[in-house]
Amino acid sequence: MAEFGKDMRTVKTAEERKNEILDVAEELFAEKGYDNASTNDIIARIGIARGTLYHHFGSKEEILDAIVDRMTREGISQARSIVNDKSLPSLKRLTGVLGSLQVKGSAGNEVMEQMHKPQNALLHQKMQERLINGVVPLIAQLIKEGNESGIFDTKYPNEAAEMIMLYGNIAFDDNENLTPRQKKRKGNAFIYNIEKMLGAKAGSLEKALMRFF
Amino acid sequence: MAEFGKDMRTVKTAEERKNEILDVAEELFAEKGYDNASTNDIIARIGIARGTLYHHFGSKEEILDAIVDRMTREGISQARSIVNDKSLPSLKRLTGVLGSLQVKGSAGNEVMEQMHKPQNALLHQKMQERLINGVVPLIAQLIKEGNESGIFDTKYPNEAAEMIMLYGNIAFDDNENLTPRQKKRKGNAFIYNIEKMLGAKAGSLEKALMRFF
Numbered sequence: 001m002a003e004f005g006k007d008m009r010t011v012k013t014a015e016e017r018k019n020e021i022l023d024v025a026e027e028l029f030a031e032k033g034y035d036n037a038s039t040n041d042i043i044a045r046i047g048i049a050r051g052t053l054y055h056h057f058g059s060k061e062e063i064l065d066a067i068v069d070r071m072t073r074e075g076i077s078q079a080r081s082i083v084n085d086k087s088l089p090s091l092k093r094l095t096g097v098l099g100s101l102q103v104k105g106s107a108g109n110e111v112m113e114q115m116h117k118p119q120n121a122l123l124h125q126k127m128q129e130r131l132i133n134g135v136v137p138l139i140a141q142l143i144k145e146g147n148e149s150g151i152f153d154t155k156y157p158n159e160a161a162e163m164i165m166l167y168g169n170i171a172f173d174d175n176e177n178l179t180p181r182q183k184k185r186k187g188n189a190f191i192y193n194i195e196k197m198l199g200a201k202a203g204s205l206e207k208a209l210m211r212f213f
Numbered sequence: 214m215a216e217f218g219k220d221m222r223t224v225k226t227a228e229e230r231k232n233e234i235l236d237v238a239e240e241l242f243a244e245k246g247y248d249n250a251s252t253n254d255i256i257a258r259i260g261i262a263r264g265t266l267y268h269h270f271g272s273k274e275e276i277l278d279a280i281v282d283r284m285t286r287e288g289i290s291q292a293r294s295i296v297n298d299k300s301l302p303s304l305k306r307l308t309g310v311l312g313s314l315q316v317k318g319s320a321g322n323e324v325m326e327q328m329h330k331p332q333n334a335l336l337h338q339k340m341q342e343r344l345i346n347g348v349v350p351l352i353a354q355l356i357k358e359g360n361e362s363g364i365f366d367t368k369y370p371n372e373a374a375e376m377i378m379l380y381g382n383i384a385f386d387d388n389e390n391l392t393p394r395q396k397k398r399k400g401n402a403f404i405y406n407i408e409k410m411l412g413a414k415a416g417s418l419e420k421a422l423m424r425f426f
Contacts, residue, residue, distance in 0.1 A: 118335050125334050154406075156401075156405055156406065162384065163403075167375075185372075186372065190376075192367075193367075193376055198409075
């Protein structure tokens with residue numbers, strides 16, 4: 001495909017077109033806010049016909065759904081790459097996975113703000129469930145590796161992974177109203193609790209993880 | 214009030230009437246299922262006018278909301294009584310609180326089944342948030358007492374309480390599709406993880422808690 005790329009610039013596959021719409025929608029949601037950005041703004045910026053947009057997405061809500069879906073898939077896929085990179089020690093990979101789940105950038109922030117509105121409770125719940133189901137096995141794998149190499153000591157790697165991920169995902173989901181000091185304490189406590197639960201040496205996770213909080 | 218009770222049987226306060234409607238609605242939801250029970254069934258069984266019911270509740274959905282609200286308040290209040298009963302050791306009170314949060318009876322089961330339907334995602338989320346906000350400080354108090362008496366050893370009682378409650382509430386919320394063996398394992402793992410996180414002696418929570426799983 002790569003050698004045809006330049007000549008076929010204007011003929012986009014359905015997948016490319018969809019992603020382009022989502023990219024521009026993310027930009028506009030971040031710039032104007034979700035409520036103020038319209039599908040008209042999206043088609044104007046891309047330069048496509050209204051029918052092209054509606055061929056792919058039935059409404060602005062569907063675009064938001066698809067953005068959330070893509071963010072979730074990307075988060076899981078990024079976590080998987082980190083876990084499979086055996087050149088890194090398992091402790092570093094665990095901290096990397098937990099860090100990769102933090103929402104990044106202004107587009108991500110605007111999407112998360114929408115997620116926390118009452119009318120999006122179901123979408124938010126679905127997103128969290130998918131993220132948790134995708135990432136728990138990856139964290140469990142790292143804990144098992146850590147058990148084998150002797151840095152962790154737990155009889156229940158799967159359930160510990162579930163507890164870390166469920167708690168982490170919810171507890172750090174909506175912290176905009178915390179002061180920096182409160183955020184730091186919450187992060188410290190999370191690491192302390194994980195270390196104790198996994199039977200890790202006190203402080204072994206702390207240094208690597210604290211940059212995320 | 215008590216001495217007037219018998220003479221004033223038919224003149225119910227708004228609070229009493231509301232609770233009566235909720236009691237009968239719970240009965241009918243358990244008997245016929247939420248979808249098959251109507252507001253007509255409720256007024257027929259109590260023997261009140263339609264207007265009386267609608268004076269208190271605008272719809273069947275509002276009745277469900279109120280039942281969930283009452284269950285949540287009762288759960289928190291029961292947990293508070295257990296925590297404040299200083300005649301019991303803190304370990305027994307902690308296991309009692311976690312046990313008191315299990316949904317009981319066929320009315321409770323029917324309500325929880327409704328909670329797990331997509332259209333009730335927001336109600337379910339609100340219920341969980343209220344339960345968590347109400348119970349976390351109670352569990353934190355018990356952990357602090359345990360720290361003082363030497364059975365626990367944690368630097369972060371509040372955050373440990375939050376992690377226990379958030380995970381417990383979600384992980385044990387919808388386990389109908391698990392086999393008894395899987396449920397037992399999940400319960401065992403939860404106890405093991407709590408013991409490690411709180412720095413409790415291995416097995417000290419297990420005996421008291423396992424009857425709930």
